[in-house]
Amino acid sequence: MKELIDKIVTDGTVLEENVLKVDSFLTHQVDPTLMSLIGKEFASRYKDKGITKIVTIESSGIAPAVFIGLELGIPVIFARKQKSLTMNKELLTAEVYSFTKQVTSEISISTKFLTEGDHVLVVDDFLANGQAALGLIELCRQAGATIEAINIVIEKSFQNGRSLLEEKGYKVDSLARIESLKDNKVTFVEE
Ligand code: 5GP
Numbered sequence: 001m002k003e004l005i006d007k008i009v010t011d012g013t014v015l016e017e018n019v020l021k022v023d024s025f026l027t028h029q030v031d032p033t034l035m036s037l038i039g040k041e042f043a044s045r046y047k048d049k050g051i052t053k054i055v056t057i058e059s060s061g062i063a064p065a066v067f068i069g070l071e072l073g074i075p076v077i078f079a080r081k082q083k084s085l086t087m088n089k090e091l092l093t094a095e096v097y098s099f100t101k102q103v104t105s106e107i108s109i110s111t112k113f114l115t116e117g118d119h120v121l122v123v124d125d126f127l128a129n130g131q132a133a134l135g136l137i138e139l140c141r142q143a144g145a146t147i148e149a150i151n152i153v154i155e156k157s158f159q160n161g162r163s164l165l166e167e168k169g170y171k172v173d174s175l176a177r178i179e180s181l182k183d184n185k186v187t188f189v190e191e
Contacts, residue, residue: 001175003037005188008154008176014184018128018159019100026125026153027060038175039067042121042151045173046072049148052118053077055140057096057107057132060125064153068123077114079107079139092142096135099128109139116144127152127174130161137170149173156181157189 013021025031042064054076056065062078069076082105083091090111097104114120122136133150140147150165155174158181162172177189 001037001041003034004153004176007031007034008178008186012186014181014186017181018156020126020154020156020178020181020186022154026063030063035063035067038064038153039069039071041175042068042123042173043071046121046148046151050119051121051148053114053120053145054123055079055109055114055120055136056123057081057136061123061132064125064151065123068121068151075113077109079109079136081105081107083108092139094135094138094142097131099126099131107135107139109143111143114140114143114145118143118145120145120147121149121151122147123151125153127155127161127165127172128159130164133161133165133170137165137168154178 011024015021054065054069057079065076091108093108096107149171152174155177157177165172179187179189
């Protein structure tokens, strides 16, 4: 998606050879105009697929997920990383190793929001090694829901997330695919 790629080029910074900082428009401050375009783009790809729920993970998946949900007119569920006192009923849970925080946390969704018969788009801000997506897939599996696709805003194609997910039979759909962050420079996969 051209607008996203342009924004990464102008506002993104390379922290290490494998980490991109995009906190001015996606992971801390959010650019609603860009999120709205992202929502419209993904919604146009999935509008006739019978999707019933968007599933993401807090916190940076929420902004793009809400805009996709708005366009498709369906609810957005975000898996929580810490159980709230109000989440005392039945939960779907999975372990996720965080690429950026380097800790494992338990993520959960209340069983009442995701059920058998749901057709899901899994959404996240980044795809690196696929661990967050796998955790969300596990929650959907426990609910008996069907996953239509994994929608990613920024995919780092030099890491193994896509191949891991595709080997398991999931469709991965990304709006920007980064080939390399070497020498503090972002290069994109030619498509
Ligand atoms: P994975 O689980 O695929 O290894 O990593 C994806 C998760 O780690 C995303 O939810 C995202 O929050 C975080 N992440 C991975 N790579 C990056 C990165 O280069 N920059 C930022 N800001 N977050 C990342």
